[in-house]
Amino acid sequence: MSTIAARVMGQALDRVEGADKVRGLAPYAFEHPVPEPAYLSAVRSTVAAGQITGIDCSRASAQSGVLAVLTYLNAPRVGTDDGELRILQSDQVAFRGQFVAAVIAETSEIARHAAGLVRVDYRPRPHDVELADAHGPDQLRVPQQIWPLFPIETDKGDVDAGLASAAIQLDETYRTPWYHHNPLEPHTTIACWTTEGVTLYVSTQYPAGVQHTVAEAFRLEPAQVRVRSPHVGGGFGAKLPRHSDVILAVMAAQLVAGRPVRFALTRHQMFSQTGYRSPTIQRVRLGADTDGRLVAVAHESVEQTSRLREFAEHATRATPTMYATPHLRTRQRLAALDLPSPTIMRAPGESTGLFALESALDELAIACGVDPVELRVRNEPAEHPLDGLPFSSRGLVGCLREGARRFGWQPRDATPRARRDNGWLVGTGMAASTYPAMQLPGTKVTIRATPDGRHIVSLAAVDIGTGTRTALAQVAADALRVDLDRVELRLGDTAYPPAAQEGGSAGISSWGATICAGADELRRRLSTEYGDTVPADGLEVTVDMPENQYLGRYVMHSFGAQFAEVRVHEETGEIRVPRQLGVYAVGRVVNPKTARSQLIGGMTMGLSMALHEASVLDPRYGHVVNHDLASYHISSNADVGAVEAYWIEEDDPYVNPMGTKGIGEIGIVGAAAAIANAVHHATGVRVRELPITCDKLLP
Amino acid sequence: MDTEIALRVDGADHRLTVDTRTTLLDALRERLGNTSPKKGCDHGQCGACTILLDGRRANSCLALAVAHDGADIVTAAGLAADGQLHPMQRSFIEHDAFQCGYCTPGQIVSAVAMVEEAATGWPSAVTYRHPDGTDGTDTGPVDLAANPDEIRERMSGNLCRCAAYANMIPAIQEVARS
Numbered sequence: 003m004s005t006i007a008a009r010v011m012g013q014a015l016d017r018v019e020g021a022d023k024v025r026g027l028a029p030y031a032f033e034h035p036v037p038e039p040a041y042l043s044a045v046r047s048t049v050a051a052g053q054i055t056g057i058d059c060s061r062a063s064a065q066s067g068v069l070a071v072l073t074y075l076n077a078p079r080v081g082t083d084d085g086e087l088r089i090l091q092s093d094q095v096a097f098r099g100q101f102v103a104a105v106i107a108e109t110s111e112i113a114r115h116a117a118g119l120v121r122v123d124y125r126p127r128p129h130d131v132e133l134a135d136a137h138g139p140d141q142l143r144v145p146q147q148i149w150p151l152f153p154i155e156t157d158k159g160d161v162d163a164g165l166a167s168a169a170i171q172l173d174e175t176y177r178t179p180w181y182h183h184n185p186l187e188p189h190t191t192i193a194c195w196t197t198e199g200v201t202l203y204v205s206t207q208y209p210a211g212v213q214h215t216v217a218e219a220f221r222l223e224p225a226q227v228r229v230r231s232p233h234v235g236g237g238f239g240a241k242l243p244r245h246s247d248v249i250l251a252v253m254a255a256q257l258v259a260g261r262p263v264r265f266a267l268t269r270h271q272m273f274s275q276t277g278y279r280s281p282t283i284q285r286v287r288l289g290a291d292t293d294g295r296l297v298a299v300a301h302e303s304v305e306q307t308s309r310l311r312e313f314a315e316h317a318t319r320a321t322p323t324m325y326a327t328p329h330l331r332t333r334q335r336l337a338a339l340d341l342p343s344p345t346i347m348r349a350p351g352e353s354t355g356l357f358a359l360e361s362a363l364d365e366l367a368i369a370c371g372v373d374p375v376e377l378r379v380r381n382e383p384a385e386h387p388l389d390g391l392p393f394s395s396r397g398l399v400g401c402l403r404e405g406a407r408r409f410g411w412q413p414r415d416a417t418p419r420a421r422r423d424n425g426w427l428v429g430t431g432m433a434a435s436t437y438p439a440m441q442l443p444g445t446k447v448t449i450r451a452t453p454d455g456r457h458i459v460s461l462a463a464v465d466i467g468t469g470t471r472t473a474l475a476q477v478a479a480d481a482l483r484v485d486l487d488r489v490e491l492r493l494g495d496t497a498y499p500p501a502a503q504e505g506g507s508a509g510i511s512s513w514g515a516t517i518c519a520g521a522d523e524l525r526r527r528l529s530t531e532y533g534d535t536v537p538a539d540g541l542e543v544t545v546d547m548p549e550n551q552y553l554g555r556y557v558m559h560s561f562g563a564q565f566a567e568v569r570v571h572e573e574t575g576e577i578r579v580p581r582q583l584g585v586y587a588v589g590r591v592v593n594p595k596t597a598r599s600q601l602i603g604g605m606t607m608g609l610s611m612a613l614h615e616a617s618v619l620d621p622r623y624g625h626v627v628n629h630d631l632a633s634y635h636i637s638s639n640a641d642v643g644a645v646e647a648y649w650i651e652e653d654d655p656y657v658n659p660m661g662t663k664g665i666g667e668i669g670i671v672g673a674a675a676a677i678a679n680a681v682h683h684a685t686g687v688r689v690r691e692l693p694i695t696c697d698k699l700l701p
Numbered sequence: 702m703d704t705e706i707a708l709r710v711d712g713a714d715h716r717l718t719v720d721t722r723t724t725l726l727d728a729l730r731e732r733l734g735n736t737s738p739k740k741g742c743d744h745g746q747c748g749a750c751t752i753l754l755d756g757r758r759a760n761s762c763l764a765l766a767v768a769h770d771g772a773d774i775v776t777a778a779g780l781a782a783d784g785q786l787h788p789m790q791r792s793f794i795e796h797d798a799f800q801c802g803y804c805t806p807g808q809i810v811s812a813v814a815m816v817e818e819a820a821t822g823w824p825s826a827v828t829y830r831h832p833d834g835t836d837g838t839d840t841g842p843v844d845l846a847a848n849p850d851e852i853r854e855r856m857s858g859n860l861c862r863c864a865a866y867a868n869m870i871p872a873i874q875e876v877a878r879s
């Protein structure tokens with residue numbers, strides 16, 4: 003394979019929908035004008051486990067303007083086995099915050115007030131919600147369902163012997179807390195049920211997924227379900243799986259058939275209904291010789307899932323890809339608790355796992371007296387450490403060198419707590435990062451060429467803020483070898499051919515590879531059937547995403563190097579991060595402007611992960627206490643200093659015809675470790691449990 | 702209970718009936734169909750709903766509509782008079798100071814008001830940190846272009862989960878400079 007020539011790709015174009023977004027005119031799910039909308043407000047369980055013993059809807063129903071109250075007694079039976087989606091199907095409660103009833107009313111004020119009047123009585127059962135308490139084989143199991151791309155557990159050589167014989171040995175446990183995605187646009191659905199089927203406006207990363215889930219749950223044909231998602235206010239993984247809010251909205255729409263139902267989750271509700279990143283408890287053992295060459299790596303992670311739907315964060319999944327070692331072992335355990343289901347959150351596995359591994363590497367560098375950048379270079383593998391396959395491209399060393407140069411890493415005195423500036427302790431730290439370059443199945447694209455030279459490219463892809471609308475049009479222009487203004491890209495609607503989810507940093511790669519195949523097919527037909535002239539009524543082709551013939555022959559990953567400068571106030575422990583700098587090897591960059599935004603966005607979310615965010619569980623009741631944006635702090639403008647993202651030139655002919663490797667997630671990977679390592683350099687305190695807060699730094 | 706109120710929104714006069722529980726934000730979005738201000742939290746914690754309320758930035762989710770009968774409201778849509786984007790809007794596009802765009806109308810309204818506040822000499826928590834020990838109450842106009850920390854501080858009521866902050870700073874500096 004060779005990559006297609008870039009004429010439009012590579013240009014730093016402004017977002018095509020920019021003028022709409024800066025005026026607030028680009029419609030998000032809630033904002034689509036629909037006639038006479040009804041409003042839905044949900045009632046959630048107040049116990050973590052138990053049985054509903056009575057529901058009294060009389061006061062709610064008596065409110066003027068209430069159209070209906072939904073409970074398990076009148077809700078339709080849904081045709082899905084997914085426990086998280088099987089809401090209002092019985093009197094059982096599986097976690098605190100699960101939907102137990104909902105009110106449909108003429109206005110949002112009435113719906114909300116009436117929801118508060120629904121009285122639900124429970125017989126609670128004892129619940130099990132604390133990961134740290136889960137012990138033993140009964141409670142900790144090996145996960146079943148991990149993305150098939152990654153082995154659940156890995157073994158190579160004899161780790162125990164390798165560790166025992168190593169001159170330098172390290173054995174530490176790292177912890178990461180619950181995190182909530184908190185996209186700024188709450189999960190929202192407008193559902194309209196008619197005799198023909200159901201039309202939905204949904205805030206989703208996967209319109210085709212919503213279409214199929216709703217069709218299955220409500221026993222409709224997929225063609226009877228239309229999902230529209232022209233603009234999505236962020237997702238970060240939360241809007242990738244289907245959650246129960248969509249099911250509840252469709253149930254309500256069915257009950258008041260003919261009237262559109264608007265349902266926006268409240269910020270509070272998002273903390274129990276839309277997934278989260280599982281906490282992790284990770285043990286990392288490293289064995290190395292005195293000059294820092296690894297002889298053994300063992301990484302184990304314990305995570306939580308719910309009893310309704312299994313999801314494993316899989317924090318160990320990046321470890322086998324990172325460094326050369328003769329002995330390697332990874333282990334994964336999951337505890338199923340009486341809690342909501344965790345899910346994919348920006349770089350699941352990598353972001354938590356590399357916090358642990360890259361903190362451990364920093365500890366190893368200190369133990370060996372080797373510079374942290376040099377330590378990583380020394381352990382660079384020639385091929386994939388686990389299966390011996392070549393990498394399609396591997397730019398880690400290039401990123402490390404370029405990052406060190408740009409950051410001004412050297413000269414650096416490795417002694418901790420050695421630099422002071424006006425009452426502040428100053429330190430620098432770094433970490434490596436990686437993320438797999440993937441292509442996800444399930445995309446088709448239709449390209450229609452018109453005699454006046456336009457090309458209409460349609461597929462049910464979405465732009466969740468990543469810049470799809472702009473970058474994918476750039477890909478299409480180069481695939482079709484035409485100017486950008488000859489391309490009309492249509493997306494965000496299941497009326498178009500199905501598209502894989504916006505996830506796994508694979509949007510551009512999956513959709514773009516399909517567009518390239520469509521462009522080839524269009525050219526082939528034009529030349530063989532039409533003498534290279536578009537017929538008067540146009541020519542349309544529809545193609546599936548092609549298989550990548552190099553899968554299984556090469557290992558495909560992005561890499562990066564993260565650097566951070568940290569200042570910790572000597573007396574208060576206040577932590578500031580005046581500078582973050584990342585250099586990435588991500589294949590070809592389609593749009594440098596939007597790409598850079600994604601990378602700095604990831605790095606800033608990594609800063610937030612390192613210092614600010616943690617969902618606090620109340621073990622007595624099984625819910626997250628800080629369920630709002632005042633107490634679940636995400637980085638605000640004043641928390642963020644200079645954030646610089648760069649990339650090295652990389653031509654990868656094996657990943658896909660564009661040579662793209664994905665950029666949505668790698669920015670967060672390693673960012674927290676770089677900050678934690680800088681905190682150690684500044685203060686001499688090794689914080690192995692995120693977030694790093696000032697109490698952990700004060701003596 | 703319903704009450705009739707008058708609102709001037711982006712230059713157009715409206716009479717509308719609202720529930721006394723209706724917030725200004727919901728009055729705009731659900732009654733008047735002006736969805737330029739966004740709802741991110743409904744609790745005054747994110748800034749997505751920021752509007753100019755009688756000339757000053759305000760979280761419209763924290764204001765009850767009935768309490769603002771006769772108010773003059775400007776949303777991000779109204780900043781673009783006659784279809785011409787406001788310089789702040791152009792600068793946000795040029796610097797890619799947003800990704801998903803959901804916080805963006807609020808950020809822009811907030812930034813426009815903030816530039817004005819700084820020019821008028823309103824101090825911020827950062828203004829007070831004067832190395833010479835003066836309390837900063839008498840600083841006069843604050844030079845935002847030269848003081849990015851002033852912008853960071855003054856824009857911290859508007860959260861951006863996509864984290865376009867590092868691009869907002871030069872976007873706002875450029876407008877403040879001109």
Ligand code: FES
Binds near residue numbers: 739741744746763
């Ligand atoms: S919606 Fe008003 S501050 Fe968040």
Ligand code: FES
Binds near residue numbers: 186236799801802863
């Ligand atoms: S651009 Fe998405 S929240 Fe700011």
